[in-house]
Every structure is written in C-alpha cells, then in structure tokens.
Amino acid sequence: MLGVEELLQRGYKLPFYADLGAMPEIERRVIWGMMVGEEGKTRVPILQAYERDGFDPKCDLLQSYGDGWKSGSFLPQERQLFGVPGGVLNDWRLMTNIDGLFAAGDILFAGNCVGHAAATGGYAARHAADYAAGIKETKTDLRQIREEIGRIRSFRQEYPGPDCSGPDWKEFNAAICRIMQNYCGALKSEELLSTGLEQLAELRRHDLPNLKAHNPHELVRCLEVENILTNAELVILACRARRASSRELQFQRLDFPEIDPPEWNKFLVIENRGGKAQSTLLPLDFAGDLAENYDRYNPPSLGRKE
Amino acid sequence: MSRARTCRVIPENTSHRPVIIDAGLCTGCNRCVEVCPADLFLPNQAKGKPPHVVFGSECWYEGSCVTACPVEAIRLVPPLVNRVHWKPRF
Numbered sequence: 001m002l003g004v005e006e007l008l009q010r011g012y013k014l015p016f017y018a019d020l021g022a023m024p025e026i027e028r029r030v031i032w033g034m035m036v037g038e039e040g041k042t043r044v045p046i047l048q049a050y051e052r053d054g055f056d057p058k059c060d061l062l063q064s065y066g067d068g069w070k071s072g073s074f075l076p077q078e079r080q081l082f083g084v085p086g087g088v089l090n091d092w093r094l095m096t097n098i099d100g101l102f103a104a105g106d107i108l109f110a111g112n113c114v115g116h117a118a119a120t121g122g123y124a125a126r127h128a129a130d131y132a133a134g135i136k137e138t139k140t141d142l143r144q145i146r147e148e149i150g151r152i153r154s155f156r157q158e159y160p161g162p163d164c165s166g167p168d169w170k171e172f173n174a175a176i177c178r179i180m181q182n183y184c185g186a187l188k189s190e191e192l193l194s195t196g197l198e199q200l201a202e203l204r205r206h207d208l209p210n211l212k213a214h215n216p217h218e219l220v221r222c223l224e225v226e227n228i229l230t231n232a233e234l235v236i237l238a239c240r241a242r243r244a245s246s247r248e249l250q251f252q253r254l255d256f257p258e259i260d261p262p263e264w265n266k267f268l269v270i271e272n273r274g275g276k277a278q279s280t281l282l283p284l285d286f287a288g289d290l291a292e293n294y295d296r297y298n299p300p301s302l303g304r305k306e
Numbered sequence: 307m308s309r310a311r312t313c314r315v316i317p318e319n320t321s322h323r324p325v326i327i328d329a330g331l332c333t334g335c336n337r338c339v340e341v342c343p344a345d346l347f348l349p350n351q352a353k354g355k356p357p358h359v360v361f362g363s364e365c366w367y368e369g370s371c372v373t374a375c376p377v378e379a380i381r382l383v384p385p386l387v388n389r390v391h392w393k394p395r396f
Contacts, residue, residue, distance in 0.1 A: 017392075017393075019395065021395050022395075041366070041368030041369065041370075043369060043373070044368070044369020044370075044372045044373060044382050045367045045368065045369055045382060045384050045388075048369075048372075049382070049384050050390070050392075055392050059394060059395055060392040060393065060394055060395065061392060061393050061394070061395055062390065062392045063390060063391040063392060063393075065390075215361075217345070217361050217364055
C-alpha cells in the first residue's frame with residue numbers, strides 16, 4: 001500500500017473516502033455485508049447504526065479519518081509498548097520463570113495477532129498438560145490465599161458516604177498516564193526516568209491503598225490499574241537499564257545518544273529477585289538453534305493422551 | 307428461613323446512556339442480561355419488567371444485547387464522538 005505522501009504527490013486529495021458503490025456488488029456485499037456485518041462486533045454499532053442514520057453503501061462515500069485505512073497509529077514511544085519489542089521471558093516450553101506458569105499470545109515477545117495467539121496457545125497448552133502430568137498434587141497455600149483476599153478486600157467499601165476520600169480507578173489511571181507522558185516520553189534520560197519512577201512509587205505508597213471500589217465493576221478496575229502501575233514501573237526500569245539509543249527500538253536516550261552500539265545489541269530482562277528489580281542482558285540468540293529446538297520441544301505426542 | 311431484603315438499584319451516573327430499552331416492548335426475558343460481555347445490567351426484581359442498565363460506562367458498544375432481544379426492544383446509542391461523515395457519490 002502506498003504512503004500518504006506518495007498518494008498526495010500523485011494528485012489524491014484528503015480526506016479519503018471509501019467508495020463502496022464503485023465496487024462490483026459481490027465485493028461490496030463481502031466488505032459491508034459479510035465483514036462489517038458478520039465478523040466481530042460491528043453489526044449493531046456500525047452496519048445497523050449507519051444504515052439507520054441513512055448511510056447507503058451503494059450510493060454514499062464513507063469518509064476515512066486521518067491519512068488512510070489503519071486500525072491504529074502510535075507515537076514512537078507508544079510503539080515500544082505494542083507487541084515488538086517487549087514481553088515475558090519464556091523458555092522453549094513457553095514456561096515463564098515462575099514454575100508451572102505458561103505464557104501465550106500478546107504477552108510474549110514479538111506477539112502478532114490471532115494466528116500467533118492461537119499457535120502459541122495450543123503449543124503452551126500441550127506443554128502445560130505435559131508438565132501437569134508429571135507433578136504431584138500440591139498442598140493449597142492458605143497463606144497465599146489469605147494475602148490475596150486481603151489485597152482484594154483492601155479496595156472494597158460500601159456505597160460512598162461522607163468519609164469516602166480516596167481516588168477512584170479513573171483518577172489513578174489518569175495519574176499513571178500523565179507520569180508516563182511526562183517522564184517516559186519520546187526523549188528519555190536518567191533524571192527524567194528516575195523522577196518518573198519516584199512518582200510512580202509515591203502513587204503506589206500513598207494513593208493505591210486509598211483506592212475505592214463501590215461495586216464489583218470498580219473492584220476489577222482497581223485490580224486492573226494496580227497491574228497497569230506495575231507495568232508502568234517495568235517499562236521505566238527497562239528504559240533506565242538500557243543505556244544506549246536504538247533505531248530499531250525507536251528508543252532515544254539524551255544521555256546515551258550513540259545509536260545501536262554493538263555491546264547493546266541484546267535483550268534486556270527485568271526480574272523481581274527477592275522484591276528487588278534486577279536487570280540482566282541476554283544475547284539475541286539465547287534461545288539456541290531454532291529448527292533443532294523446535295523439533296526437540298515439539299514432538300507430535302507432546303501433551304496428548306496415549 | 308431467610309429474611310426478605312429490599313435492595314435499591316442506583317444506576318451509575320454516566321455521561322451517556324448507551325442502551326435504551328423500550329419498556330412497552332420488553333418482556334423481561336433477561337436474555338440481554340445473560341449475553342452482555344460487560345455485565346451492564348441487573349435483572350428487574352419485578353417479573354416481566356425490563357432489566358436495569360446499571361453500569362453504563364462499561365459498555366463495549368458491541369450490541370449483543372440488541373441481537374439477543376427477541377422483541378427488538380433495545381436500541382444501542384453509539385457515543386457522540388463516534389459519529390462519522392459520508393456524502394453522496396454524485
């Protein structure tokens with residue numbers, strides 16, 4: 001597909017429109033009828049709603065917003081958070097560093113939509129089945145369960161009264177976003193990143209314990225924003241630890257301006273060791289020979305009953 | 307014997323009402339309550355009456371409530387910011 005500059009040079013003018021009426025009927029019915037009507041979640045809010053408001057795919061041109069058809073546009077610093085480059089470190093079984101916890105889909109490094117999710121999900125499930133077949137039933141860890149119940153209950157509160165002073169999850173989420181925009185934006189430096197990390201720590205220390213949930217929906221949102229806070233901390237820790245700029249990673253450190261020095265052509269791993277964040281570097285070929293290992297870890301019998 | 311308790315449903319105060327149920331058409335079958343992926347609804351305590359739309363701000367605007375409704379009593383109202391523009395070809 002041509003870029004917008006190329007299209008404009010060739011005489012096209014913004015805004016672009018989808019000209020469904022110019023298509024053969026069968027193609028129009030595939031796009032507007034089958035794809036918009038039957039795939040995913042667009043039948044009611046798009047197809048029916050537009051037609052209710054008078055849109056006729058045979059006779060009308062539908063405006064395309066921005067400079068073309070795409071499902072999302074990202075700033076460079078946002079690009080770093082979406083699929084490549086980042087994810088959970090896994091072994092050849094798709095197991096994480098937590099024994100018995102397997103990962104699949106977008107959480108993996110270089111995740112890529114539904115095909116990748118389905119393939120890694122099936123593969124991880126077969127390894128998980130194989131793992132489960134090889135272990136004995138363990139005793140329930142009541143202490144862990146009590147701690148988790150305590151964490152979840154700490155958010156709960158009856159319907160808001162005059163003593164309800166803590167922020168709700170939306171306010172908390174907005175605060176995390178603002179900190180990330182201010183301190184982990186396109187241009188990064190040790191001072192900015194450290195200040196951002198301190199501000200996130202302040203949110204965790206001071207405001208997280210006061211988050212209020214008045215119903216089960218808000219409780220789940222509270223748990224979600226706590227996860228978002230942890231993710232934000234991980235992102236800043238990783239950005240601090242990478243003391244070099246990189247073109248491929250769209251990563252610019254003002255205090256380490258050299259682009260892609262060879263000693264930094266590595267994966268960076270952030271790990272929780274005894275409550276402390278530790279970073280290590282892994283060579284790009286840490287997973288070994290791909291074909292050989294794939295055969296070794298992917299026998300047809302794996303995870304299937306005899 | 308359990309003691310009967312009266313509950314009062316207080317819908318969330320939202321900037322937009324994503325789901326409008328026509329009380330005259332609704333039979334209170336609660337199929338929308340069952341299919342909603344975001345759990346927007348609570349069933350009405352009175353049998354045959356429309357469910358309460360309680361958590362409007364959680365709406366995904368995917369319309370499974372509309373599709374599930376056997377009497378076409380539900381209208382999904384897309385957010386104002388999602389209005390798009392079209393014009394005649396000629």
